[in-house]
Amino acid sequence: MVINRKYQHFCLLLFAVTALMASCSPKVAVKTNSTLNPDKTTSPAIVRGPHFTTDSIYTTKTDSLLGIVKQQQPAVLMDSTGLIAAPSEWVGSVNFGIRKANYVIIHFTAQDSIQQTIRTFTIKSTEVSAHYVIGKDGKVYHMVNDYFRSNHAGVGKWGSVTDMNSISLGIEIDNNGSEPFNDAQIKSLLLLLAQLKKAYNIPTANFIGHQDFAPKRKPDPGPLFPWKILAANGFGYWSDDALEIAPANFDYKTALRLIGYDTADLNAAIIAFKRHFVQDDSTAQLSQLDLNVLYNLYQKY
Numbered sequence: 001m002v003i004n005r006k007y008q009h010f011c012l013l014l015f016a017v018t019a020l021m022a023s024c025s026p027k028v029a030v031k032t033n034s035t036l037n038p039d040k041t042t043s044p045a046i047v048r049g050p051h052f053t054t055d056s057i058y059t060t061k062t063d064s065l066l067g068i069v070k071q072q073q074p075a076v077l078m079d080s081t082g083l084i085a086a087p088s089e090w091v092g093s094v095n096f097g098i099r100k101a102n103y104v105i106i107h108f109t110a111q112d113s114i115q116q117t118i119r120t121f122t123i124k125s126t127e128v129s130a131h132y133v134i135g136k137d138g139k140v141y142h143m144v145n146d147y148f149r150s151n152h153a154g155v156g157k158w159g160s161v162t163d164m165n166s167i168s169l170g171i172e173i174d175n176n177g178s179e180p181f182n183d184a185q186i187k188s189l190l191l192l193l194a195q196l197k198k199a200y201n202i203p204t205a206n207f208i209g210h211q212d213f214a215p216k217r218k219p220d221p222g223p224l225f226p227w228k229i230l231a232a233n234g235f236g237y238w239s240d241d242a243l244e245i246a247p248a249n250f251d252y253k254t255a256l257r258l259i260g261y262d263t264a265d266l267n268a269a270i271i272a273f274k275r276h277f278v279q280d281d282s283t284a285q286l287s288q289l290d291l292n293v294l295y296n297l298y299q300k301y
């Protein structure tokens with residue numbers, strides 16, 4: 001039987017979309033224990049897990065986003081009067097893929113428990129989320145698909161990037177903001193970062209903290225976070241053990257900008273830099289040691 005080629009393509013597309021939607025459906029556990037269902041003629045009971053409702057909302061939202069990416073409309077270009085439109089037409093290219101994250105932003109939750117954070121990220125009114133949350137026992141909770149935009153970075157600037165949420169993955173670590181990060185968390189974090197770096201080809205320099213992107217608003221992940229260990233594994237940079245003395249005319253403001261800091265508020269940028277790369281205090285003064293660290297670091301970027 002000869003099938004029209006367009007019909008074949010339509011069937012393939014339908015199959016792909018159906019498969020994708022099926023894979024996004026909430027997982028529903030079915031009790032099969034016969035002691036719970038002694039009468040085998042009755043239907044098995046459906047167990048609704050603790051996150052059934054919010055998982056269902058996630059699935060509905062996923063379906064609505066699929067609708068957006070399937071739209072095929074020509075760009076409508078109007079002049080300033082809104083009366084004259086440039087001629088336009090939709091012609092689908094055959095060469096495209098899905099956009100990938102290019103940054104990883106690390107946070108601490110500043111909350112008291114992983115349960116509290118999961119609740120925060122599954123309530124609509126908070127409007128916040130992260131792709132991943134790592135519990136104190138090292139368990140990694142994946143909460144937003146890597147290809148979706150989660151609300152973790154907010155307003156800020158790094159280099160020329162302002163909409164960090166659109167190009168980054170957010171990782172929250174269960175930590176109240178004033179305690180050390182434990183070995184189980186860091187071990188899981190390193191495994192996760194290795195996977196993400198490889199999957200999305202994320203540059204070494206692009207593993208940064210929320211405090212770096214939003215120095216005026218955010219203190220996380222703070223001076224206790226082990227950036228040196230991360231850098232030793234290829235996630236972000238760290239200064240060398242042997243430091244050259246920074247020259248007297250060293251332009252530290254330009255060096256901070258070259259790394260990525262927004263120096264519009266220079267004091268905030270210096271404090272964020274010190275919280276990340278020096279980790280000894282949070283004043284806006286740069287000591288000779290701080291300058292030496294900065295002089296060493298900026299040459300890596």
Ligand SMILES: [Zn+2]
Nearest residue numbers: 107108210220
């Ligand atoms: Zn944060």
